[in-house]
Amino acid sequence: MAFANFLVLLLILSLSSPKVISQEIPSNDQNHNIQTMMVQACQNVDNQTSCLVNLQSRLGSSSSHKNPTSILKAALENSINEARLAIDSLSKFTTFSISYREQIAIEDCKELLDFSVSELAWSLSEMNRIRAGFKNFHYEGNLKAWLSAALSNQDTCLEGFEGTDRHLERFIRGSLTQVTQLISNVLSLYCQLHSLPFKPPRNSSTIYNENKDFPEWMTEGDKEIVFASPNGMQVDSVVALDGSGHYRSIAQAIYAAPNYSNRRYIIYVKRGVYHENIDMKKKKTNIMLVGDGIGATVVNGNRNFMQGWTTFRSATVAVSGKGFIARDISFRNTAGPENHQAVALRVDSDQSAFFRCSMEGHQDTLYIHSLRQFYRECNIYGTIDFIFGNGAAVLQNCKIFTGDPLPLQKVTITAQGRKSPDQSTGFSIQDSYVYATRPTYLGRPWKQYSRTVFLNTYMSSMVQPRGWLEWYGGFALGTLWFGEYRNYGPGASVSGRVKWPGYHIIRDASEANFFTVEHFIDGRSWLPATGIRFTLGLTN
Numbered sequence: 001m002a003f004a005n006f007l008v009l010l011l012i013l014s015l016s017s018p019k020v021i022s023q024e025i026p027s028n029d030q031n032h033n034i035q036t037m038m039v040q041a042c043q044n045v046d047n048q049t050s051c052l053v054n055l056q057s058r059l060g061s062s063s064s065h066k067n068p069t070s071i072l073k074a075a076l077e078n079s080i081n082e083a084r085l086a087i088d089s090l091s092k093f094t095t096f097s098i099s100y101r102e103q104i105a106i107e108d109c110k111e112l113l114d115f116s117v118s119e120l121a122w123s124l125s126e127m128n129r130i131r132a133g134f135k136n137f138h139y140e141g142n143l144k145a146w147l148s149a150a151l152s153n154q155d156t157c158l159e160g161f162e163g164t165d166r167h168l169e170r171f172i173r174g175s176l177t178q179v180t181q182l183i184s185n186v187l188s189l190y191c192q193l194h195s196l197p198f199k200p201p202r203n204s205s206t207i208y209n210e211n212k213d214f215p216e217w218m219t220e221g222d223k224e225i226v227f228a229s230p231n232g233m234q235v236d237s238v239v240a241l242d243g244s245g246h247y248r249s250i251a252q253a254i255y256a257a258p259n260y261s262n263r264r265y266i267i268y269v270k271r272g273v274y275h276e277n278i279d280m281k282k283k284k285t286n287i288m289l290v291g292d293g294i295g296a297t298v299v300n301g302n303r304n305f306m307q308g309w310t311t312f313r314s315a316t317v318a319v320s321g322k323g324f325i326a327r328d329i330s331f332r333n334t335a336g337p338e339n340h341q342a343v344a345l346r347v348d349s350d351q352s353a354f355f356r357c358s359m360e361g362h363q364d365t366l367y368i369h370s371l372r373q374f375y376r377e378c379n380i381y382g383t384i385d386f387i388f389g390n391g392a393a394v395l396q397n398c399k400i401f402t403g404d405p406l407p408l409q410k411v412t413i414t415a416q417g418r419k420s421p422d423q424s425t426g427f428s429i430q431d432s433y434v435y436a437t438r439p440t441y442l443g444r445p446w447k448q449y450s451r452t453v454f455l456n457t458y459m460s461s462m463v464q465p466r467g468w469l470e471w472y473g474g475f476a477l478g479t480l481w482f483g484e485y486r487n488y489g490p491g492a493s494v495s496g497r498v499k500w501p502g503y504h505i506i507r508d509a510s511e512a513n514f515f516t517v518e519h520f521i522d523g524r525s526w527l528p529a530t531g532i533r534f535t536l537g538l539t540n
Contacts, residue, residue, distance in 0.1 A: 034066045040189060041075040045181050054078050068193050069131060072186065076124045079150075079182040080117055086175045087113045093168055100308045102168055105160035108312045109172060112153040115320070115348060115370070116183070118282060119150040141372075141424070141522030145350065145392060147187040148423035149370035152390045154180045155419060155447075156369065160310035184420060191422045235290070236265050241272040250289070250299065251278050259283040269329065271296040277303060277316055282348075284321040291329035294358040294379060304335035304342035311364060315346035324349040325530055326357050333361040337383055337406050343367045347391065351526040354378055361386065362403060368393045368427065372521040376532055385415035388446060392425045394517050396535055398432045402440050402462070411436070412469055414443030416450040426451030426481070428515040431539055436462035436491065441469040442484075445476040445502075453483040453506070453515045456539055463491025468498050478502055485512040486540070513537055 042051035058074035059066055090110050123146045126139055154176040161169035237253045238245030245268075247253040253267045264286050271292040278299065280287060291297025301316030303309045316333050324347070335342035344361040350371035358379040359366045365382035368389035375395040380387060383405040387395075402411050413434070418425045427443075429452075434440070440462050443452045468482055480502035484494055494505050506512045516537045517523035527534050 034071065037068065037071045037189065041071060041078075041182075041185050043181075043185060045178050045185075047178075051078065051182070054081075069127065072189060072193070073124065073127055075182070075186045075189065076120055076127070079179065079186055080120045080124070082179045082182055083113050083117045083120065086179050087117070089175045090172065093172060099164060101310065102161070102164050104308070104310050104313050105157070105164070106168070106172075108160045108310050109157035109176075112157045112312075113176075113179070115282070116150040116153045116179070119146040119153075120183070122146050123150075141525070143190060144187075144424040145372050145522075147183065147190060148390075148392070148420075148425050149348075149350075151180065151183045151187055151420060151423060152370060152417065152425075155417075156312055160312055162310075163305065184422075187420065187422045234266070235268040238268045238270065239274075240270040241274070242270075245270060249276055250274055251276055254278065254280055254284060254287065257284060257287055259285075261286045264288055264323075264325075266290060269297050273298045273300050275300050277301045279315075279318045280321055280324065280349075282320040282322075286323040287321060288325040288327070289329055290327050293328045294330050294356060296330075297328065298330040298332055300332045300334060301344075302333060302335045302342070304333070304339035306335075306339040311341040311343060311367070312346065312369075314341060314364075315343040315367060317344070318346040318348075319352065320348040322350045322352075324352040325355070325532070326353075327355045327532075328357070330358040330360060332358075333365065335362070337362040337404070337409070347371075347373055347389075349373070353527065353530045353532050355532045362405075364388055370425075372526075374517065374521060374523065374527060374530075374532070374534065376534060382413075383411055384409060385412050385444070385446070387413055387427065388415040388417065390417035390419070390423070390425045390447070392521050394428045394430060394515075394521055394523070395432055396430050396517070398429070400429075400432065400434045400436075402436045402438050404438060410469060411438050411440040412442075412444050413440065414452045415446040415471075416443065416452045417447040418449040418451050419447045421449050421479075423449070426453070426515070426520070428453050428455065428520050429457055430455040430516065431457065431535065433458045434460060434463060434489075434491070436460045438462060439464055440491075442467050443482065444469040444471050445480040445482075446471065448476050448479050449481070450476060451481040453481075453485065453512075454487055455485045455506075455512055455515060457487045457492075458489040459487055459491035461490035463489075465493070465496030466498050467494070467496075468500070468503065476502070483512075483515075509538060 038052060038055050042048050045051050055074050055078060058077055059070055087110055090106060093106055123143050126142055130139055158169055158173055239247045239250050239253050250269055257265050260283055266288045269289055269291045299317050303314040317331050331345040333342045333344040341364045342361055344359045344365045346367035346369055348369045353374045356377045360381045362382055363384040365386040366380055368391040370391050373391050373393040375398055378398045381401045381403060383403045405411055414427055416427050441464055478501040483504040483506045485506035517534050518536045
């Protein structure tokens with residue numbers, strides 16, 4: 001009966017304006033349906049009674065103010081509060097840690113939970129703006145992206161305890177379970193109440209930001225960011241190893257950059273090999289790094305799992321602030337395959353873009369950890385799961401190169417980590433080139449709802465006829481979503497591909513179009529401001 005009443009609620013909402021989510025429910029059904037939503041917001045948590053009491057206290061006693069929006073808002077506030085409590089509880093575990101890896105893992109957890117708090121707060125702020133009458137036609141993409149990221153951060157925290165005796169992980173897992181479940185409930189409620197029918201755009205194959213296609217509002221100085229030579233740019237600071245710039249290291253320049261900047265802050269990094277590890281925290285927003293070209297400007301590190309680093313913290317360069325852009329730079333991790341996980345670039349930056357960059361490593365080269373990302377004309381090198389994570393990313397006109405794995409290892413390009421069917425995450429590799437020189441698989445399912453597609457992409461003969469590889473046994477083979485659309489080359493034949501329930505040979509252009517810049521990462525709303533050229537939809 002409760003499920004039937006919830007369906008009635010969805011029907012009522014679907015008959016309302018799709019842009020307004022606070023419609024009142026008829027009085028005869030209102031109380032029952034509101035109670036149903038509250039129960040759903042607290043389902044599967046350890047202390048459901050406490051959760052319901054907290055929700056009720058946030059909603060107040062008056063039934064006239066209770067509607068779908070108010071339930072979601074109260075559930076978000078409840079999730080933020082639990083995440084903050086979890087951060088506080090982590091501090092007491094530091095004194096119990098006995099290894100360097102455990103200490104790093106705990107610091108990872110604090111940072112990742114802080115990401116979740118921020119992403120939930122952004123979602124709450126966006127909902128408040130909608131209720132106040134602000135028109136934002138991209139709010140659905142924003143909220144799903146932020147809630148999807150917040151749901152996955154806790155998993156990354158726990159993964160950091162790989163290689164330990166797991167005793168601390170067991171304690172910390174208990175602190176995170178309720179946070180994860182509450183966020184999952186919020187995301188599920190939101191998706192049920194806000195899913196709109198898919199409508200393909202007109203002229204969806206438009207290529208934006210060639211020289212003649214800049215947005216009208218973009219200044220001449222902005223246009224120079226992409227197409228002028230670095231020496232012709234108006235930059236904010238210069239990094240040079242020989243002392244001819246403002247700084248000798250990239251980390252120094254980033255430290256000096258403004259916090260929470262609303263305008264683009266451009267750092268020109270002159271040619272050279274910079275031996276440093278860079279961690280751009282979330283307060284460093286709208287930063288752009290510009291180098292002298294792939295192989296000319298190189299950031300080089302060698303942190304790896306065997307040294308005691310977590311995968312999350314092994315990155316040569318890590319980026320968390322919103323709106324990051326990189327152009328003409330190589331990100332490199334020189335730890336060999338024997339050192340296992342060793343990240344060259346980790347990205348948690350929402351609406352970030354990479355143009356003519358190179359990511360070079362072996363296992364876990366490019367960590368697309370969370371949020372919306374775009375890669376254009378980049379080179380990615382690796383051996384095992386070397387494009388991985390749970391962000392929503394589109395890679396266009398990129399070149400993917402495989403290296404030599406250790407004996408008995410199999411080369412796998414992607415390992416996508418979508419853990420819930422409600423998350424808007426996945427990898428879309430479009431109009432690109434897979435240059436495999438060893439027997440290679442396109443990907444394997446890292447998490448239950450792993451999602452990866454290859455569209456209009458060249459595949460060399462070493463891409464194996466099966467195409468895809470199991471993670472272990474039958475794990476996720478029915479819940480993953482792997483797809484191929486009109487790929488070409490000697491390794492692109494789908495006749496011998498796996499027969500898993502979750503594998504799809506995409507034949508319908510409208511289905512493939514879902515995985516393009518327009519729909520998958522809501523690129524129309526933010527990519528023009530980067531000045532980087534991109535294809536909005538399918539090219540053919």
